[in-house]
Amino acid sequence: MPDPQTSTRKDAMSAKPKLRFVEALPLEAENGQRFALRDPSGLAEQMIVVSRETLFLLQFFDGQHSLLDIRAEFYRQSGTFLPEQQLETLVAQLDRSYFLESDTFRAYKSKLEQQMLALPARPAAHAGASYPAEAGELRRQLDGFYANGAGLPASNGSNGGPFVTGAIAPHIDLRVGGACYTYAYRALAESAPAEVYVILGTGHSGLLHCFSCLPKDFETPLGLVRHDDRFIAELARRHPFDLFSEPLPHRSEHTIEFQAVFLQHLFGGRRPFTIVPILCSYAYPMLTDDRFSHEREIVHAFVKALRQTCELESRRGRRVCCLASVDFSHVGPRYGDRSTPDRDFLQSVETADRQLLQAIEAGDAGKLVEANERIQDRYRVCGFAPLHTLLASGVAQYGKVLKYEQGTVDDRQSVVSYASAALYGRD
Numbered sequence: 432m433p434d435p436q437t438s439t440r441k442d443a444m445s446a447k448p449k450l451r452f453v454e455a456l457p458l459e460a461e462n463g464q465r466f467a468l469r470d471p472s473g474l475a476e477q478m479i480v481v482s483r484e485t486l487f488l489l490q491f492f493d494g495q496h497s498l499l500d501i502r503a504e505f506y507r508q509s510g511t512f513l514p515e516q517q518l519e520t521l522v523a524q525l526d527r528s529y530f531l532e533s534d535t536f537r538a539y540k541s542k543l544e545q546q547m548l549a550l551p552a553r554p555a556a557h558a559g560a561s562y563p564a565e566a567g568e569l570r571r572q573l574d575g576f577y578a579n580g581a582g583l584p585a586s587n588g589s590n591g592g593p594f595v596t597g598a599i600a601p602h603i604d605l606r607v608g609g610a611c612y613t614y615a616y617r618a619l620a621e622s623a624p625a626e627v628y629v630i631l632g633t634g635h636s637g638l639l640h641c642f643s644c645l646p647k648d649f650e651t652p653l654g655l656v657r658h659d660d661r662f663i664a665e666l667a668r669r670h671p672f673d674l675f676s677e678p679l680p681h682r683s684e685h686t687i688e689f690q691a692v693f694l695q696h697l698f699g700g701r702r703p704f705t706i707v708p709i710l711c712s713y714a715y716p717m718l719t720d721d722r723f724s725h726e727r728e729i730v731h732a733f734v735k736a737l738r739q740t741c742e743l744e745s746r747r748g749r750r751v752c753c754l755a756s757v758d759f760s761h762v763g764p765r766y767g768d769r770s771t772p773d774r775d776f777l778q779s780v781e782t783a784d785r786q787l788l789q790a791i792e793a794g795d796a797g798k799l800v801e802a803n804e805r806i807q808d809r810y811r812v813c814g815f816a817p818l819h820t821l822l823a824s825g826v827a828q829y830g831k832v833l834k835y836e837q838g839t840v841d842d843r844q845s846v847v848s849y850a851s852a853a854l855y856g857r858d
Contacts, residue, residue: 763845
């Protein structure tokens with residue numbers, strides 16, 4: 432009769448673990464280099480620190496390799512045997528921490544979705560961390576950004592210029608690039624007022640369907656920002672793919688939240704407005720590589736639906752502004768570069784960014800794709816999807832870059848670039 436314990440061990444060794452999408456951030460430690468595994472979606476709240484050897488193993492946690500296969504790969508690489516128990520302990524730790532695609536994670540995710548959908552509004556997830564949670568303190572901080580940036584907008588609103596149909600604002604940490612936001616928001620404040628702001632946020636954690644709309648109000652320390660049910664319903668009716676099945680990335684994503692804070696600071700209690708919160712997540716190969724024909728179909732369908740919905744609202748007498756929440760290049764050790772970027776390197780980054788900014792000023796989505804493809808996204812532009820969505824939708828014909836900056840984001844001199852721009856329709 433077979434030993435049950437032996438059978439259980441064999442079953443465990445035949446399991447094929449699959450790691451979820453995670454980031455590996457390099458750390459320097461006394462006992463050698465380590466890596467912090469972080470879930471960019473924020474669903475797994477704790478980071479796990481692993482060795483270089485463990486990081487090597489994780490490339491085989493792809494749902495195709497059994498634990499026996501993984502041990503064989505380790506032996507082939509190192510010439511030493513990896514104990515079964517050590518590998519099983521790693522699998523158990525990853526599973527407990529929700530880093531694996533497993534029944535454990537699926538049950539946890541389902542619970543979080545139910546909790547989020549039951550909330551009356553999306554909470555201000557970053558209040559008290561990225562910006563003050565107290566209204567008065569937050570207003571003073573934002574006023575200070577204007578004082579150090581574009582200056583406070585005219586109190587009487589429109590400056591008589593053309594209506595801003597689209598805008599680009601950063602989503603960099605406010606403590607780094609807060610003043611740069613103000614150039615976009617001053618342009619919005621001095622434009623003829625919009626009734627609806629479609630916020631196209633960068634979905635850093637990835638989206639199966641490229642786009643995710645959250646039909647909820649957004650809480651801010653300055654008051655509640657209302658969502659636009661009618662616009663969302665019309666957009667969903669025109670878009671043949673799903674828009675609502677991925678709510679959880681909105682839970683901790685900051686790219687829409689920061690724009691909601693700035694809008695409420697400018698317009699809350701002064702003029703009515705609503706938002707349409709949409710996360711966007713796709714890369715340029717999905718538009719150029721035939722292997723991603725399905726994703727390309729989704730993108731084309733969405734930008735068409737967005738354009739048609741904006742046109743419908745315009746015919747109804749409601750102005751719509753599409754606001755892309757975007758950062759540009761990410762360079763330095765924090766993002767995988769071996770060395771600290773020097774002046775010449777950062778000049779190369781700016782040169783590449785300027786190619787993207789030229790596409791924005793031309794209102795040309797094709798040029799945006801070409802510019803990013805030309806250098807194979809060498810500098811890791813995380814805002815490509817909302818930028819492309821804005822330009823491809825055709826809601827704006829041309830633009831003006833108002834401010835471009837590069838900000839240092841850590842003590843290893845890693846750098847993120849970001850910009851503000853205003854875009855306009857046909858005169």
